Amino acid sequence: MSWGRHIAPGQDNRKLPEVQVVISPLHPTRNSPCLAVLQALEDGLKRADADPSVKAVTICGENGKFSAGADIRGFSSPNKQGLGLGPIVSLIERSEKPVVAAIEGIALGGGLEVTLGCHYRIAHVQARMGLPEVTIGLLPGAEGTQRLPRLIGVPAALDIITTGRHISASEALKLGLVDEVVEENTVEAAIRLANRLIGQPLGHRRLSLKPVPKLPNMEAFLTEALVKVKKRAQGCLAPELCFQAIKAATEQPFADGVRKERELFNILLTSGQAKALQYAFFAERAVEKWTTPSGASWKTASPQPIRKAAVIGLGTMGRGIVTSLVKAKIPVVALEQDLEYLNTGRKAVMLLLEREAMKMEQGGQTLDFNNPARLQFAVDFDVLRDVDLVIEAVFENMALKKEIFNKLSRICKPEAFLCTNTSALNIDEIASVTSRPQQVIGTHFFSPAHVMRLLEIIYGRHTSPTTIATAMQLAKVMKKVGVVVGNCFGFVGNRMMFPYVQQAVFLLEEGSRPEDVDQVLEDFGFKIGPFRMSDLAGLDVGWRSRKDQGLTGPTLAPGTSARQRHGYRYSPLPDLLCEKGRFGQKTGKGWYQYEKAGGRTAKPDPWIHSFLSEYRDTHQIKTRFIDQEEILERCLFTLINEGFDILAEGIASGPEHLDVVYINGYGWPKHRGGPMFYASTVGLPNILAKLQKYSEIHPDVPQLRPSAFLKKLVAMGNPPLNDWMSYLHRQSNKL
Numbered sequence: 001m002s003w004g005r006h007i008a009p010g011q012d013n014r015k016l017p018e019v020q021v022v023i024s025p026l027h028p029t030r031n032s033p034c035l036a037v038l039q040a041l042e043d044g045l046k047r048a049d050a051d052p053s054v055k056a057v058t059i060c061g062e063n064g065k066f067s068a069g070a071d072i073r074g075f076s077s078p079n080k081q082g083l084g085l086g087p088i089v090s091l092i093e094r095s096e097k098p099v100v101a102a103i104e105g106i107a108l109g110g111g112l113e114v115t116l117g118c119h120y121r122i123a124h125v126q127a128r129m130g131l132p133e134v135t136i137g138l139l140p141g142a143e144g145t146q147r148l149p150r151l152i153g154v155p156a157a158l159d160i161i162t163t164g165r166h167i168s169a170s171e172a173l174k175l176g177l178v179d180e181v182v183e184e185n186t187v188e189a190a191i192r193l194a195n196r197l198i199g200q201p202l203g204h205r206r207l208s209l210k211p212v213p214k215l216p217n218m219e220a221f222l223t224e225a226l227v228k229v230k231k232r233a234q235g236c237l238a239p240e241l242c243f244q245a246i247k248a249a250t251e252q253p254f255a256d257g258v259r260k261e262r263e264l265f266n267i268l269l270t271s272g273q274a275k276a277l278q279y280a281f282f283a284e285r286a287v288e289k290w291t292t293p294s295g296a297s298w299k300t301a302s303p304q305p306i307r308k309a310a311v312i313g314l315g316t317m318g319r320g321i322v323t324s325l326v327k328a329k330i331p332v333v334a335l336e337q338d339l340e341y342l343n344t345g346r347k348a349v350m351l352l353l354e355r356e357a358m359k360m361e362q363g364g365q366t367l368d369f370n371n372p373a374r375l376q377f378a379v380d381f382d383v384l385r386d387v388d389l390v391i392e393a394v395f396e397n398m399a400l401k402k403e404i405f406n407k408l409s410r411i412c413k414p415e416a417f418l419c420t421n422t423s424a425l426n427i428d429e430i431a432s433v434t435s436r437p438q439q440v441i442g443t444h445f446f447s448p449a450h451v452m453r454l455l456e457i458i459y460g461r462h463t464s465p466t467t468i469a470t471a472m473q474l475a476k477v478m479k480k481v482g483v484v485v486g487n488c489f490g491f492v493g494n495r496m497m498f499p500y501v502q503q504a505v506f507l508l509e510e511g512s513r514p515e516d517v518d519q520v521l522e523d524f525g526f527k528i529g530p531f532r533m534s535d536l537a538g539l540d541v542g543w544r545s546r547k548d549q550g551l552t553g554p555t556l557a558p559g560t561s562a563r564q565r566h567g568y569r570y571s572p573l574p575d576l577l578c579e580k581g582r583f584g585q586k587t588g589k590g591w592y593q594y595e596k597a598g599g600r601t602a603k604p605d606p607w608i609h610s611f612l613s614e615y616r617d618t619h620q621i622k623t624r625f626i627d628q629e630e631i632l633e634r635c636l637f638t639l640i641n642e643g644f645d646i647l648a649e650g651i652a653s654g655p656e657h658l659d660v661v662y663i664n665g666y667g668w669p670k671h672r673g674g675p676m677f678y679a680s681t682v683g684l685p686n687i688l689a690k691l692q693k694y695s696e697i698h699p700d701v702p703q704l705r706p707s708a709f710l711k712k713l714v715a716m717g718n719p720p721l722n723d724w725m726s727y728l729h730r731q732s733n734k735l
């Protein structure tokens with residue numbers, strides 16, 4: 001990434017001799033090139049220092065990018081690269097010759113820390129900077145936690161380091177992180193500045209020699225800041241240790257602060273959380289390289305351009321999808337069944353867009369949505385004749401979806417793609433009513449659709465590779481993480497969620513309260529537990545689906561046992577709540593009580609407690625105390641177990657897919673790496689043993705029976721997660 005130029009005074013810059021030193025390329029290879037890169041930087045600096053004809057130095061990047069920081073893969077290799085970066089930053093700072101950083105593209109992590117050693121920093125107007133180490137479970141370990149607060153003050157440094165957010169060049173200029181922002185050639189501007197600096201004193205530009213700017217109320221500020229950092233961290237260690245490192249900068253001399261930074265860095269480096277977060281970083285990138293069992297792949301399929309899209313249905317999901325498309329600058333037609341629904345939907349969309357525009361303005365961006373060429377509302381399907389892609393987001397009802405797809409198939413131009421935002425329904429059945437099943441695909445958004453990053457992309461039997469590639473490209477443009485999965489009931493996310501929620505409800509039957517179960521899962525790191533989640537989503541959603549499946553409601557055969565379906569255990573508890581009109585937040589009552597219909601503050605409800613107690617009496621269930629371990633294991637291990645079945649069936653092409661789905665769509669704590677990564681850290685033999693134990697106690701719950709694939713992996717010696725898929729079709733003589 002970085003190059004150095006040695007400047008001799010009075011020479012034409014373009015004719016200057018150049019010494020090039022690369023620190024960390026954007027696509028680092030695995031065999032620790034960074035050691036060589038660091039060595040080259042150090043050698044270059046030393047040569048510049050020793051050469052009397054060199055009067056100043058600029059450090060810049062290769063191919064218009066300063067640096068993405070240290071090679072993340074290197075942190076899990078025994079020969080940890082990048083560890084020597086701090087001393088090199090100090091070496092830069094100590095240089096008697098002025099050193100100017102020319103920041104183009106990105107300067108992240110160790111890359112930005114290198115610039116903090118430089119005496120001056122010039123950034124291109126489009127450059128982005130940041131210290132994202134916290135997002136991969138680390139802290140800036142090349143003295144950045146000590147230099148940044150000295151440069152921009154504690155509040156701004158805390159914000160940048162504990163959130164890991166990227167900042168624009170203009171924000172960097174306002175904060176004093178860079179000295180100048182240029183629109184022209186940054187390297188040439190840096191060389192010009194370096195020339196002007198020759199012979200000028202540098203002492204005041206060496207950040208390690210500067211004091212941390214004082215605040216009138218530093219102690220109170222830090223106390224309050226720590227509370228905020230911890231609250232946001234939700235169990236993740238790195239933000240708090242970032243905070244500790246910055247606090248050290250306010251209390252100790254530079255050298256002691258650096259020692260503290262190293263100590264804290266080492267704690268994080270060896271923590272399981274850093275490993276999990278780094279796995280999640282690469283998993284998110286791995287799922288971009290999609291493949292299907294039939295051999296279709298990102299390598300050979302090309303997306304088609306989407307110049308205009310349409311969304312059918314302006315309920316909660318449709319509104320969020322329209323907002324996402326407008327934000328992605330894709331012209332969109334929003335369609336509703338009649339004027340009344342259209343007007344309600346239009347108002348809601350405009351409100352969402354206004355809020356988004358306000359948020360974007362704070363970041364210096366604009367959102368143009370009042371232009372009819374960008375956003376159009378309609379009730380007539382005829383307006384869909386020229387769109388390239390339609391996303392249907394109506395009610396979750398197969399008959400209705402089929403009616404719409406049949407109509408779309410007749411009205412839309414032949415090359416248009418038809419997407420359905422279903423959370424569980426069969427894509428092939430929906431596609432069967434069209435004349436173009438190869439262009440039909442599931443695009444499962446998560447609520448609120450303009451906020452949640454996940455887009456589950458479900459290919460059917462006839463879906464073409466071009467259609468998959470187009471949906472993936474759409475996800476990218478909408479700044480979402482697209483995960484390609486196969487077609488089965490509930491796809492990946494909801495299919496794994498069913499046994500998890502089912503166990504949570506069974507635990508209530510046996511003696512837990514909703515708040516007990518939620519607490520255990522929230523302590524584990526979920527943003528909200530299963531009951532708070534059901535209340536938020538609406539209990540009526542699952543009720544409708546169970547009625548459609550004939551599990552409850554008028555189609556249920558008379559004489560069916562209350563707690564059994566098809567010979568297996570069934571809990572009617574959620575149905576009973578719905579029969580009492582308790583749909584969750586929307587009705588002000590569900591598994592919890594709320595201050596009003598639509599209220600958001602869940603309070604444990606004594607009514608639920610006595611209802612559960614009566615229910616247990618009616619069904620002669622002996623109430624027992626259920627400990628946290630059992631709650632966690634039964635909920636999580638059944639979810640993971642389903643994940644192994646999904647992998648074995650080829651519904652997802654690797655465990656990373658399941659993990660990316662869970663982290664981005666279901667609030668799984670990222671610092672635990674996703675359910676399948678978590679399973680690998682618990683150890684597959686442990687998971688198998690626990691499932692076997694619970695399955696023996698509850699033989700009428702098939703979801704507790706260990707998946708054959710899990711058993712196979714255990715029999716194969718518990719291989720590392722990266723190797724799981726290679727065992728899928730291998731014979732095991734231990735089975």
Ligand SMILES: CC(C)(COP(=O)(O)OP(=O)(O)OC[C@H]1O[C@@H](n2cnc3c(N)ncnc32)[C@H](O)[C@@H]1OP(=O)(O)O)[C@@H](O)C(=O)NCCC(=O)NCCSC(=O)C[C@@H](O)CCCCCCCCCCCCC(=O)O
Pocket residue numbers: 026027028068069070071072073080082083084085086106108109110111113132133136139140141142144261262263265266282285286
């Ligand atoms: C850079 C991005 C913003 C680019 O995004 P974009 O969407 O354009 O592209 P992709 O994300 O798809 O990336 C393309 C490609 O590149 C790979 N990649 C990108 N960045 C890295 C990276 N930093 N390392 C490895 N690989 C990277 C990516 O995987 C893609 O690869 P593919 O094969 O899929 O094509 C975006 O990529 C991004 O955000 N990147 C991450 C940026 C980041 O997090 N940087 C921080 C890195 S950590 C760091 O810099 C640490 C420093 O603070 C230095 C630490 C020094 C340590 C000193 C410790 C002293 C303590 C001593 C302890 C003693 C130890 C003992 O005792 O043992």
